[in-house]
Each structure stands twice: as structure tokens, then as C-alpha cells.
Amino acid sequence: MSDWLNRAMACAAIYHAGQTDKAGQDYIFHLKRVADRLSGDDQAVAWLHDIIEDTCYRMASLQQAFPVHIANAVDAMTKRGGESYATYLNRVKTNDMALRxxxxxxxxxxxPERLAKLDEKTRQRLKKKYETALEILLQEGE
Known part of the structure; x- marks a missing residue:
């Protein structure tokens, strides 16, 4: 396991402590499942992908603690205040690590197992959101 991965896991554990997902599960389990789908430095980005949006951790700290390619991928994955979802996704597409x-x-x-734990209205809203996201992310030449 790389030093960057260990550091990313530690940061995620500290800064996401006490957070839960929409189904009420500890948020750290989501980060682990995402990381488990990936390899190499992509795993470090997976552990950090929501840290700027959802915690008090700041980009300047991340840039000091991690190599530029990891920090840039996390930055690409961080939705800005007031930014449309489509603009955000199009920025994600500009960074290969962020896209993966x-x-x-x-x-x-x-x-489906995660979505089944949510109420019907939330489940339908999220399914549509993720379908739209995949359409944008997988479009060629945008």
C-alpha cells in the first residue's frame, strides 16, 4: 500500500468521522467501496473525493499533503458553490483520474442494494441523477 493511499485513508477517517450516507450507514464505507473498485493512486483519490465538499478540510491542505496529480484529481471532483451539475461533470471529464x-x-x-434502502422518491431522483451523469461523462468530444 502506498504512502499516499495510507495518508488518504487516514485523512478520510479523521475528516469524515461521524458522517453517514443517505441510508444512514457510516460514510467511510462508501469511500472504501469506491476505492475497492480502483487501483493505484486512483484509490487515494477515491478516499479523498468528497473531503473538500463535505468536510472542513481545504484544498490548500490537500495540495501540501499530496502530489499534484492526486490534488488535481480531487479538485476536478469538487463541485463549486453555485456550479451547475453539468458544468461540474464536464470538468470531471477533463481529468482521467477524476473520471475513473x-x-x-x-x-x-x-x-440496487443501496438504493433499496431509500424511500421511493429519493431512489427515483438519484437514479435519474446518476443516469444523467453517466450520459454526460461518457459523451465523446465534449
């Missing part, structure tokens, strides 16, 4: 991690993230979030 986002596809793994969507695969985990759209897992």
Missing part, C-alpha cells in the same frame, strides 16, 4: 473515480462513485451510489 467518478464512474466508480456513481457505480457505488447506484447499486
Amino acid at each position: 473515480v467518478k464512474l466508480a462513485d456513481i457505480a457505488d451510489n447506484s447499486d
